[in-house]
Amino acid sequence: MMLERPPMEDARQALVDKIMPLESEALPTMEAVKRILAADIIAPRDLPPYRQAAMDGFAVSLTETKDKRFTIKKILEADEAPDFSLEPGEAAGVLTGGYVPQGTDVVIRQEDVRIIGDSITVDNFPVIDNIRNQGEDIKSGSVIARSGTIITPGLIAILTAFGLREIRVIRRPKVAILSLGKEVIPYDQDLTPGQMWDSNGPHLSSLVTIQGGLPSVVVSQSSPEKILHSQLQQADMVVTIGGTADGSNDQGRDLLDSTCAEPVFLGYQVKPGSHAWCRGQ
Structure with a gap:
């Protein structure tokens, strides 16, 4: 009427x-800012995909008596996945965003340790563990963004963090x-x-x-x-x-x-x- x-x-x-x-159309992710999602985006994997160090320093496995001296087992590179576990009293050098070995209880920031030969002495233990657990940000299978969402630079960062090269948007x-x-x-x-x-x-x-x-x-x-x-x-x-x-x-x-x-x-x-x-x- x-x-x-x-x-x-x-x-x-x-x-x-x-x-x-x-109608919708497929678009490279980097061209999709300010466009509108045509379908829900589902996380294809966990983010982070593995346990990560939240800062540069040393991953350590604590002893029952909370000793302040730890033997350095290895210094890990940024892209290196450890093939070992830490036993109590052992430490491994880690970098922000890098793997932490199995057996790690806490990451001590670089500024709070003293390196003496093949061991470290901890001056201050942190209140938190300084570890980002697998899936802490986004769990595999969860909805990253709903259909109808306007794509922002922040969302572009999340999508590319999952390696999503192409998404469907409203034309x-x-x-x-x-x-x-x-x-x-x-x-x-x-x-x-x-x-x-x-x-x-x-x-x-x-x-x-x-x-x-x-x-x-x-x-x-x-x-x-x-x-x-x-x-x-x-x-x-x-x-x-x-x-x-x-x-x-x-x-x-x-x-x-x-x-x-x-x-x-x-x-x-x-x-x-x-x-x-x-x-x-």
Whole structure:
């Protein structure tokens, strides 16, 4: 049922109710910022994928008497997975984000140990263990992000931390903008007396771009019906500018009627701009 001069909020809701979801497309993850997820993203593995040191220092296995001296078993490289376990009283050098050996009770930061030959002496034991456990951030099988989520730089970091190279996003809507009026010409053409440059079209085009759409602007001085029907075949939405009043030079309503699309609302309660119409399919 068409609404006649509804409040602006009702007109907006009537328009929103007509919107259908767009199709999805696959996109490289690094090109997806500010796009909208088309499907839930499920964690394919734990993050972290293994027990990690939270800082540079020494992984140690405590003794029952909490001795402060530990024998260094090995100094691990950043990408080295240990093939040994620590026994009580032993230590291994570790780096931030690197593996900690089995048997590790706590990681002592580098600044709190003294290296003496092949052993270390601990000056201060930490209050926490300084270990990031496997799956501490995200468990395998959990939802990383829901469909409909706007992809942020932070989410890009999470997705790439899982090695996700491609994701499905909603394709960008195509929005055609048609500026009406015999006196209106594109802004990049030379004026003649009685003409004016189109600024509303570029304005709306910029707004569409900011919101993630793909705009196209056409200024129609002749054959607007032909142009409109062409735009309707190519775009998801067509926005016309001008020609909505009741003057002899106003042709917006006749143009909309020619589309045979279902009327959504006729005008709405706002000034300026109350002469606005909407049709949808």
